[in-house]
Amino acid sequence: MAHENIPYKIYLNESEMPEAWYNLRADMKNKPAPLLNPATHEKMKAEELEQVFCRELVEQELNDTDAFIEIPKEIRDFYKMYRPSPLVRAYCLEKKLQTPAKIYYKFEGNNTSGSHKLNSAIAQAYYAKKQGLKGVTTETGAGQWGTALSMACSYFELDCKVFMVKCSYEQKPFRREVMRTYGASVTPSPSMETNVGRRINELHPGTTGSLGCAISEAVEVAVGTPGYRYVLGSVLNQVLLHQSVIGLEAKAACDKYGIKPDMIIGCAGGGSNLGGLIAPFMGEKLRGERDYEFIAVEPASCPSLTRGVYAYDFCDTGMVCPLAKMYTLGSDFIPSANHAGGLRYHGMSSILSQLYDDGFMKARSVAQTDVFEAAEQFARVEGILPAPESSHAIRVAIDEALKCKQTGEEKTILFGLTGTGYFDLVAYEKFHNGEMSDYIPTDEELAKFRANLPKIDQK
Numbered sequence: 046m047a048h049e050n051i052p053y054k055i056y057l058n059e060s061e062m063p064e065a066w067y068n069l070r071a072d073m074k075n076k077p078a079p080l081l082n083p084a085t086h087e088k089m090k091a092e093e094l095e096q097v098f099c100r101e102l103v104e105q106e107l108n109d110t111d112a113f114i115e116i117p118k119e120i121r122d123f124y125k126m127y128r129p130s131p132l133v134r135a136y137c138l139e140k141k142l143q144t145p146a147k148i149y150y151k152f153e154g155n156n157t158s159g160s161h162k163l164n165s166a167i168a169q170a171y172y173a174k175k176q177g178l179k180g181v182t183t184e185t186g187a188g189q190w191g192t193a194l195s196m197a198c199s200y201f202e203l204d205c206k207v208f209m210v211k212c213s214y215e216q217k218p219f220r221r222e223v224m225r226t227y228g229a230s231v232t233p234s235p236s237m238e239t240n241v242g243r244r245i246n247e248l249h250p251g252t253t254g255s256l257g258c259a260i261s262e263a264v265e266v267a268v269g270t271p272g273y274r275y276v277l278g279s280v281l282n283q284v285l286l287h288q289s290v291i292g293l294e295a296k297a298a299c300d301k302y303g304i305k306p307d308m309i310i311g312c313a314g315g316g317s318n319l320g321g322l323i324a325p326f327m328g329e330k331l332r333g334e335r336d337y338e339f340i341a342v343e344p345a346s347c348p349s350l351t352r353g354v355y356a357y358d359f360c361d362t363g364m365v366c367p368l369a370k371m372y373t374l375g376s377d378f379i380p381s382a383n384h385a386g387g388l389r390y391h392g393m394s395s396i397l398s399q400l401y402d403d404g405f406m407k408a409r410s411v412a413q414t415d416v417f418e419a420a421e422q423f424a425r426v427e428g429i430l431p432a433p434e435s436s437h438a439i440r441v442a443i444d445e446a447l448k449c450k451q452t453g454e455e456k457t458i459l460f461g462l463t464g465t466g467y468f469d470l471v472a473y474e475k476f477h478n479g480e481m482s483d484y485i486p487t488d489e490e491l492a493k494f495r496a497n498l499p500k501i502d503q504k
């Protein structure tokens with residue numbers, strides 16, 4: 046094979062680094078639907094959102110028109126600590142698969158939080174600090190977001206209160222200690238510290254919690270404590286905006302070396318890494334400049350895009366947050382207890398939901414044993430132990446590369462490797478012991494959760 050004049054891992058120089066985030070909404074003809082007030086069903090006003098979220102983040106949330114929003118210098122300075130993230134050619138994986146496809150991945154696991162979430166955490170902490178707030182509250186499921194936010198808050202000397210889904214709090218004590226290392230306080234959710242938590246504990250004694258419930262608790266504390274606001278690690282428009290740094294870097298690296306991805310693949314929980322990775326490429330597609338195939342990969346046990354409905358729904362269990370129009374399974378949906386791989390949120394980013402509904406993006410769901418098989422295959426040849434979430438994207442990248450082997454097509458595949466799996470070894474252990482099963486909800490079960498969608502005029 047001829048040697049290619051491309052680095053094995055592509056980094057960027059300072060002059061090539063993005064100085065503005067890209068706001069995909071500016072190029073969308075059908076804008077994502079606005080957030081609604083849960084009580085009145087009217088469009089949420091900025092003043093209402095500012096009770097819950099930081100002022101500048103509300104501006105970003107509502108901004109559907111500016112294509113570029115400057116990344117403040119303080120945030121770019123922080124990014125220098127762990128960015129650019131490398132765009133890596135998976136030579137050894139290609140060889141192992143004997144595929145003519147070229148496989149690239151953008152690796153976001155090179156920081157202590159072990160995921161892309163730090164990209165938005167630092168931005169949200171910055172705006173909170175700039176507003177003169179004392180601290181922020183949030184929820185965390187598996188713990189990556191809580192860790193990322195703890196790191197960001199300690200950098201700007203903000204207080205950080207994390208409500209951690211109880212089963213993760215118990216199963217992942219090491220994540221909890223990382224958060225405490227950065228000075229955050231971590232409370233298992235549902236707790237007895239909030240009205241919502243007490244109510245849920247009473248209704249469902251012994252519950253191990255859910256993201257939707259932890260969100261309600263975090264919002265209640267933020268709204269009830271002077272000098273505090275709530276921050277969220279995915280789903281929201283502002284988070285996808287911050288995560289566009291992933292796609293902008295990936296695109297700059299591709300353009301620099303003439304790499305043209307045919308297919309871009311990412312795992313989808315709330316949609317932030319995928320929305321960020323595809324943003325500038327999707328922009329080209331929306332403007333009619335270039336075509337790409339985009340694939341969102343979700344767990345078969347939490348299939349919001351592939352089996353959900355596109356409707357206004359609650360973002361949280363306690364129904365205190367604004368309503369968002371999204372592909373959703375219903376806000377009471379909780380994936381089966383044997384689901385190990387993250388990506389367990391019941392809904393999907395409004396931006397990605399709209400793009401999917403308009404046919405600009407595809408979605409696929411995968412079973413968790415197949416995901417862990419791909420994770421192991423990747424770990425053995427690429428030298429990174431991937432997060433279970435990221436491994437959903439690996440699964441589909443491998444499947445597509447194997448299709449190319451059948452057809453002889455030399456496609457270029459780019460996928461997002463969102464993080465590392467060192468805190469997920471209990472899940473790996475289950476897989477290795479043959480104790481992992483694939484519980485896929487039935488249509489009847491999904492219909493039951495769907496029946497609880499808010500009764501509003503679902504346009």
Ligand SMILES: *Cc1c(COP(=O)(O)O)cnc(C)c1O
Nearest residue numbers: 279314315316317318434463464
């Ligand atoms: C949180 C997380 C995800 C999923 O969240 P999105 O908002 O859908 O990106 C994926 N991978 C890792 C490693 C995560 O920590």
